[in-house]
Amino acid sequence: MPAATTIKDVARRARCSIASVSRVVNDSGPVSGPLRQRIAAAVAELDFSPSEVGRSLALKRSRTIGVLVPSVTNPVFADCLAGLQDAARRAGHAVLIAQSNYEAGREAEAIAPLIAERPAGLVLTVCDPASSEARRRAAAAGIPTVLLFNEPAPAVGTEIDVEANAGGGAVVTVDNRGAGRELAAAVLARGHRRLAFVAGRFESSDRARARFEGFRDALTAAGLPVAPPIEIDFLDGADHIDLTEVLARLQPTAIVASNDLLAIGVMAALRRHGLAVPQDVSVAGFDGIAIGRLIAPSLATVEWPARAMGTAAAAMLLDLVGPRGGKPTAARTLRLPHLIRPGGTLADAPVTSCLPLETSP
Amino acid sequence: MPAATTIKDVARRARCSIASVSRVVNDSGPVSGPLRQRIAAAVAELDFSPSEVGRSLALKRSRTIGVLVPSVTNPVFADCLAGLQDAARRAGHAVLIAQSNYEAGREAEAIAPLIAERPAGLVLTVCDPASSEARRRAAAAGIPTVLLFNEPAPAVGTEIDVEANAGGGAVVTVDNRGAGRELAAAVLARGHRRLAFVAGRFESSDRARARFEGFRDALTAAGLPVAPPIEIDFLDGADHIDLTEVLARLQPTAIVASNDLLAIGVMAALRRHGLAVPQDVSVAGFDGIAIGRLIAPSLATVEWPARAMGTAAAAMLLDLVGPRGGKPTAARTLRLPHLIRPGGTLADAPVTSCLPLETSP
DNA sequence: GACGTCGATGTAAACGTTTTCACCAAGGTA
DNA sequence: TACCTTGGTGAAAACGTTTACATCGACGTC
Numbered sequence: 001m002p003a004a005t006t007i008k009d010v011a012r013r014a015r016c017s018i019a020s021v022s023r024v025v026n027d028s029g030p031v032s033g034p035l036r037q038r039i040a041a042a043v044a045e046l047d048f049s050p051s052e053v054g055r056s057l058a059l060k061r062s063r064t065i066g067v068l069v070p071s072v073t074n075p076v077f078a079d080c081l082a083g084l085q086d087a088a089r090r091a092g093h094a095v096l097i098a099q100s101n102y103e104a105g106r107e108a109e110a111i112a113p114l115i116a117e118r119p120a121g122l123v124l125t126v127c128d129p130a131s132s133e134a135r136r137r138a139a140a141a142g143i144p145t146v147l148l149f150n151e152p153a154p155a156v157g158t159e160i161d162v163e164a165n166a167g168g169g170a171v172v173t174v175d176n177r178g179a180g181r182e183l184a185a186a187v188l189a190r191g192h193r194r195l196a197f198v199a200g201r202f203e204s205s206d207r208a209r210a211r212f213e214g215f216r217d218a219l220t221a222a223g224l225p226v227a228p229p230i231e232i233d234f235l236d237g238a239d240h241i242d243l244t245e246v247l248a249r250l251q252p253t254a255i256v257a258s259n260d261l262l263a264i265g266v267m268a269a270l271r272r273h274g275l276a277v278p279q280d281v282s283v284a285g286f287d288g289i290a291i292g293r294l295i296a297p298s299l300a301t302v303e304w305p306a307r308a309m310g311t312a313a314a315a316m317l318l319d320l321v322g323p324r325g326g327k328p329t330a331a332r333t334l335r336l337p338h339l340i341r342p343g344g345t346l347a348d349a350p351v352t353s354c355l356p357l358e359t360s361p
Numbered sequence: 362m363p364a365a366t367t368i369k370d371v372a373r374r375a376r377c378s379i380a381s382v383s384r385v386v387n388d389s390g391p392v393s394g395p396l397r398q399r400i401a402a403a404v405a406e407l408d409f410s411p412s413e414v415g416r417s418l419a420l421k422r423s424r425t426i427g428v429l430v431p432s433v434t435n436p437v438f439a440d441c442l443a444g445l446q447d448a449a450r451r452a453g454h455a456v457l458i459a460q461s462n463y464e465a466g467r468e469a470e471a472i473a474p475l476i477a478e479r480p481a482g483l484v485l486t487v488c489d490p491a492s493s494e495a496r497r498r499a500a501a502a503g504i505p506t507v508l509l510f511n512e513p514a515p516a517v518g519t520e521i522d523v524e525a526n527a528g529g530g531a532v533v534t535v536d537n538r539g540a541g542r543e544l545a546a547a548v549l550a551r552g553h554r555r556l557a558f559v560a561g562r563f564e565s566s567d568r569a570r571a572r573f574e575g576f577r578d579a580l581t582a583a584g585l586p587v588a589p590p591i592e593i594d595f596l597d598g599a600d601h602i603d604l605t606e607v608l609a610r611l612q613p614t615a616i617v618a619s620n621d622l623l624a625i626g627v628m629a630a631l632r633r634h635g636l637a638v639p640q641d642v643s644v645a646g647f648d649g650i651a652i653g654r655l656i657a658p659s660l661a662t663v664e665w666p667a668r669a670m671g672t673a674a675a676a677m678l679l680d681l682v683g684p685r686g687g688k689p690t691a692a693r694t695l696r697l698p699h700l701i702r703p704g705g706t707l708a709d710a711p712v713t714s715c716l717p718l719e720t721s722p
Numbered sequence: 723g724a725c726g727t728c729g730a731t732g733t734a735a736a737c738g739t740t741t742t743c744a745c746c747a748a749g750g751t752a
Numbered sequence: 753t754a755c756c757t758t759g760g761t762g763a764a765a766a767c768g769t770t771t772a773c774a775t776c777g778a779c780g781t782c
Contacts, residue, residue, distance in 0.1 A: 003421075004479065004502055006768055017732045022770060029771090030729055047501065052477040053423060054768030056414045057737045060364075064457075064478070071443060073651075078439045082432060085458055094474040096425075096455050097446055113455040116413040117425070118365065140408065141365055239651070261652075268655040290434075291622075293600070294629040295656045367738055378762045383740060390741090391759055415738030418767045 005046045007054075013042040025050055052094075056118065063093045065317060066114030066122045068134065069148075070102040070204070071235060074261055075289040076306045077125065080148060083310030084123060091318055093120065100134075102127065102204040102234040107134035115141050121317040122146070127204050129153035144320045147171040148313045151206050152333055170320055170332045172313040176207050176286075179302045179338045180214020183256060183284055186300075186340050188222055191349035192254040192282060195219065196227060196246050198266055199258035200234040208258035211286055215256055229258075238265030247273060253281060253349045260285035260292050260301055267345065278347035288341055297344025304338040312336070366407045368415075374403040386411055413455075417479065424454045426678060427475030427483045429495065430509075431463040431565070432596065435622055436650040437667045438486070441509060444671030445484060452679055454481065461495075463488065463565040463595040468495035476502050482678040483507070488565050490514035505681045508532040509674045512567050513694055531681055531693045533674040537568050537647075540663045540699045541575020544617060544645055547661075547701050549583050552710035553615040553643060556580060557588060557607050559627055560619035561595040569619035572647055576617055590619075599626030608634060614642060614710045621646040621653050621662055628706065639708035649702055658705025665699040673697070 007025075011018040016035055023029040024039045025048075031039070042048070056062035065088050069077040085095045096117060098110040104127035111134045114122065121144040126132040129150045138145045147153075152171045187195060197215050199208040216226045227250050232241055238261050246252065255270075257263035263285025267277050275281050278297060285292070288303025312334055320332075368386075372379040377396055384390040385400040386409075392400070403409070417423035426449050430438040446456045457478060459471040465488040472495045475483060482505040487493040490511045499506045508514075513532045548556060558576050560569040577587045588611050593602055599622050607613065616631075618624035624646030628638050636642050638658060646653070649664025673695055681693075 004768095008768080018769080019732060019734095019771080020730085023731095026770085030731090032730060035730080049473070049477055051479055051768055052474075053414050053417045053479055054737095055770075057418055057739090057767090058769040058771080060737065062414060063474075072433060072446070073436065073439045073443050075434065075436065075439075078434045078436075081458075082434050082460065085433070085460055089459070089471070089474065092474070094457050094459075094478055096457055097442075098450070098455075099443065099446055110450070112410070113413075113424075113450065113453070116410055117455055118412055118414050239654070264652060264655045267657070271657055290600070291625060291652055294625045296628070296632055365738095369738080379739080380741080380762060380764095381760085384761095387740080391761090393760060396760085412738055415767095416740075418738075418769090419740040421767065 005048045010042045010048050014038040064119040065093050066096045066119040068098045068111050068124045071099050076287040079306035080310035083307035084314045087311040087314035120321050123148050123313045125149045128206050146313050146317045172309050172334045174304045174336050174338050176210035177214040180211035181218045183302050184215040184218035187254045194252045196252040196255045197229040199229045201231045211258050238262050241265045241269040243269045255283050257285045260287040260289045278345050283345040300343035300346035301341050302338050303341045366409050371403045371409050375399040425480040426454050427457045427480040429459045429472050429485045432460050437648040440667035441671035444668035445675045448672040448675035481682050484509050484674045486510045489567050507674050507678045533670050533695045535665045535699050537571035538575040541572035542579045544663050545576040545579035548615045555613045557613040557616045558590040560590045562592045572619050599623050602626045602630040604630045616644050618646045621648040621650045639706050644706040661704035661707035662702050663699050664702045
């Protein structure tokens with residue numbers, strides 16, 4: 001293999017010291033016209049591009065951002081990642097990825113390789129920010145961290161961590177609980193009175209929990225009983241959701257799922273029971289993934305700007321890191337707005353199925 | 362920030378040289394029992410984990426794999442990426458990502474940050490392997506490369522590149538053209554005679570081109586005319602596909618799309634025209650994305666093991682790199698099998714709509 | 723004419739590892 | 753006894769950068 005050309009090769013070719021080459025490449029410090037030209041020519045001829053690893057070592061900081069998501073196969077995280085990667089690239093940073101597979105126990109080992117690369121910062125979506133070992137490790141290593149989609153939580157650990165986690169608890173997220181309330185309210189507004197909630201496992205997602213809490217708020221406010229949520233494996237659970245029991249017991253006229261992927265899985269499950277969406281049962285989800293728009297009936301959901309959230313997370317992290325170690329300028333908590341997206345899966349409650357239920361006086 | 366602990370800190374604490382620490386950490390070279398214990402203790406107490414950037418510099422090779430895909434928002438690439446990341450992690454490697462947004466012109470700049478990190482190798486899905494500037498750059502930098510999903514193509518460039526691109530043209534892919542043939546044959550078998558093909562732009566995807574060629578093969582073999590394909594922007598084109606013209610001109614009873622995302626977009630477009638799938642028009646795609654199973658009607662498609670392809674690409678790359686620079690042992694071209702997945706979107710051709718067509722004698 | 727300033731350049735240290743080499747002691751063989 | 757091995761250890765070089773510092777000449781000012 002033709003060993004990559006180094007700054008020394010360029011210096012030799014331009015008949016100067018490596019310091020001058022560095023000055024030209026980074027445009028730091030003064031270099032005379034003629035020498036600058038010779039160096040530029042040498043760089044071009046040798047196709048020199050400086051080694052980030054050498055640079056990282058010298059600078060004690062790399063131009064790399066580490067990202068941990070539950071899984072890149074959930075479109076909402078893929079969107080985030082796409083936005084984040086794009087923003088990072090524009091800022092001259094590379095992106096390292098890791099996945100926890102929605103298991104809190106795997107988070108720490110998942111980000112170990114990221115931390116070993118001494119990244120400029122980390123963007124994490126963890127199962128539970130309050131107890132996240134991964135978050136603690138990042139703080140202990142002194143790596144600035146932005147939480148994505150998680151609920152804001154107090155800075156981890158003790159004194160050293162507070163200092164380490166510059167900006168203590170930076171986060172780009174949405175109002176999960178509020179969205180849950182609004183979505184449930186929208187469902188209630190259509191006359192539904194028996195609602196079920198299908199969620200990814202709460203221990204895997206504070207988002208799912210917060211959305212359910214919002215859902216519960218709305219039902220409680222309407223004076224309705226709240227059935228316990230049905231918890232499903234996030235990773236492949238959507239493929240074969242079993243609604244037999246809840247359909248028999250609760251006979252819901254509407255089912256809210258904690259994300260769109262699960263909502264689509266719920267629709268498939270209902271179909272297996274011979275139930276039509278939305279004629280027999282309405283369905284709604286969270287995330288606003290693109291596919292939800294294209295399917296029939298289109299998916300009623302809560303839409304948030306996933307891609308922009310990735311972009312924002314990158315921006316916040318880079319601000320946190322600071323161009324010159326300066327103090328961060330922007331806010332440390334960003335809650336992006338959401339929007340109830342109406343869809344064909346949400347319709348008025350069927351009149352008939354209200355009958356067998358005990359009616360309120 | 363508490364500066365990360367280094368090998369020197371450990372050495373000081375264990376009262377020995379950094380060489381011995383390195384020997385213990387990497388289990389290279391002999392260390393006496395007592396000293397080994399002291400060092401292990403110091404490592405544990407200081408929570409030392411070696412800096413990959415220091416290591417990379419010394420070794421002149423990093424434990425990082427760079428991946429370029431058109432976009433992580435296409436589930437088939439997300440699946441690949443998930444598998445690849447998982448395999449890489451198990452092998453102690455980190456994964457850097459880049460996206461070309463399906464634009465050949467962006468590939469080179471997209472992988473520049475990856476190359477700058479001096480990765481152990483690259484996994485690329487490019488628009489056109491034969492003319493890919495990104496591939497040429499990687500070869501010029503002497504970085505082993507595996508193509509993913511692309512058609513195998515001759516090694517790029519001239520002599521030096523052949524040497525550089527160890528294993529000249531390693532590739533993990535599928536039989537795109539064969540799959541196109543088989544899928545078209547399956548559609549023809551249902552009695553369809555007027556077929557349209559909706560593709561991502563050919564200049565963005567040799568896969569789309571190969572699949573169309575297979576489609577054409579089958580139609581030609583059946584003595585049918587082949588209409589020119591309808592080319593769509595990959596990135597957001599699926600959201601608003603315009604079929605007005607092709608529906609008016611060709612009046613197809615079946616539409617094949619070059620991937621599942623587009624196929625789902627085609628279904629939405631047909632619906633806007635008031636056409637029912639599959640009663641009026643059948644639809645089929647390629648990739649076998651998970652969502653295709655859950656929607657109604659379920660999507661007929663060609664399924665390949667996307668996740669396993671990512672895993673395989675990682676394995677092949679690591680083999681190419683070699684644990685100790687040894688010669689690669691495994692095959693350099695891997696074509697994984699595919700499977701026609703029947704689905705509700707593909708049904709018999711409607712009898713009525715055969716009438717207005719000129720029938721073959 | 724002495725002195726300071728400033729621009730242009732080079733030298734060398736530092737960053738955190740791995741690894742080669744040298745050294746030393748202990749033990750075996752001739 | 754003289755000699756080689758062999759296990760254990762440390763010193764130091766190397767990897768590719770950045771940057772603090774030193775040097776030197778030219779120029780301006782008093």
